[in-house]
Amino acid sequence: MTALINRQMKILINAKLALHALWVNKVRSILTLLGIVIGISSVVIIVASGEGVQQFVLNQFQGVGTNIIGITPGGTEGDRLGPPASIMGVTVTTLTMDDVTALSDPRNVPDVTEVGAASAAAQVAVKAIDGDMMTNVFGITPNYFDLMSLDFIDGIAFDDDDVKTLNKVAVVGDTIKQDLFGDDDAVGKKVRLKNNNYRIIGVLGKSTGFSFGMDYGKFIFIPVTTAQKFLLGVDYLYEAMVRVVDESQVETARVDIIETLRIQHDIAEGQSNDFTVRTIQDAIDIVNTVLAALTLFLAAIAGISLLVGGIGIMNIMLVSVTERTREIGLRKALGARRHDILLQFLLEAILLTLIGGLIGFLIGISGAFVVSRVGNWDFHISWLAIVLPIAMTAGFGIVFGMYPAIKASKLDPIVALRYE
């Protein structure tokens, strides 16, 4: 018991000695700290921001609802999370409005509540107040507004009859509305897309859900059939979206959708799909995988700066040992044992890194906070972002302090005392 107390006392005394030694060489200590400060703050910023982004993306998906399933034309060659052919630059024409009708039939997919479809975007010039401007025109089915959580600030959405009759009506985003009409009302006015006039029946507000940096305010939405016939001249779709009653039915619905579409497309047993069915969970998995890899990669780079900082500590501790050779000799003459000297120099290195780590941690947390404000996601600090840098600094202190400390402890007292 007394031995234990004495041991703790000894560490305390040594910690005091170490702090004293660091204080005596303030400028050098601070410069040495810098490496660790930069390394730790980068690690903290990257880890904390990575987590913030992950949470942000997750919220974006959950804003759409985890009961949504997306269907894109083109297969993934059997890999569930692989890229579908349609986004690899290949135009796939297999997904059509007939498929949407089939999916809407509860006999095929019992859990489905609504099915939406969208054509590819058409780049169309429109006449704005300040002259011609390019805009993206999307052909969609009415329930797409709901599936993408788009809100109206004026007017209404077009309905299924408009889709059936290829009606020339349009819903515009708020930015487009400002560009075209300024502060005047847009509902009831006409907008000319290619050779036809479209009657504006609704204006969208700022989108609340599935935005991903896409500003729907700059889009014009028209019935999907109208877009296919008058703007694109095609009869296929760019994507379809299905909402099921509840998240728990997503997997069974997925199987039903695949089965329905395979029948629709006459795909024989053993042949792979010519479409891709993707749930929100799939998307979350992909994003998480990518973000985790990215965070790890950046943290590894930050780790290298930490390594350089650690080598800096070792270097300065070696200089310190050489400079204080006489002191070491004196301490040994006065009764210091090897482990006393070892502990003294090791504690000095550990304290140096810990102080650097603490400063770096505070800077890193502040940095992560600022980054989260700029990126507009929740400030989020996990245990990993706290424990990792602490463990790293203590570890680095021991690893890089050990060699100089051992070197110091092995000095022969008389050689050290004679050292000039």
Next chain:
Amino acid sequence: MTNLVHVQDLRKAYGNSGMSTEVLKGINLTIQSGEFVAIMGLSGSGKSTLMHILGLLDKPTSGVYELDGAKVDSLSENRLAELRNLKLGFVFQSFNLLARTSALENVELPLIYNNKFSANERRQVAEQALQSVGLSHRLKASPNQLSGGEQQRVAIARALVSNPQIIFADEPTGNLDTKTSIEIMGILKRLHQQGKTIILVTHETGIAKFAERIITIRDGLIVDDRFNQQTNENIN
């Protein structure tokens, strides 16, 4: 009176076996508890090497060294450190105080390596030691705020603080003027009168004359060993 230091045929050689230089060529010496011994000799005579071996800072190449009745050649490094800490005190020519560290903390240093003292006790004992060398008014002063004589007095206080049996003084007045040298030697003499064993290494006859017994070394051998009839109060 007991044999505190007993040395038989002590040899010390430096360098490797083929080209070695023998610095001590067979020293036989006994110092009893309470003696004040001066080891004299020119530089290179081996007097400092002898002191370092007697002070357990260096090891002889061969020969027997018994300190306080115990052979020291087989002791571990930790045990030697412990003996230096508890039984021996050192005063060096260049003071060897820790820079930017107060007199009090310098004197506390040996006690830090001795588990028996609490922080309060360390402070008390160190204050007493500084008081005994007349520096109770300079406890907080760091070495660069002290004169040479004051610094050496701090060093003596540090040597005294763990109440050792022997104090080794290696040219303690080498960096001091005559007046201050007399003061320092006066302190050592007083310590001797209080019962401490003092082993002084010097090349100055006047300083050696403060001791009761003067041993002269030349070329690694004791050439003269006599009791000083009239111990000095003054140099020359």
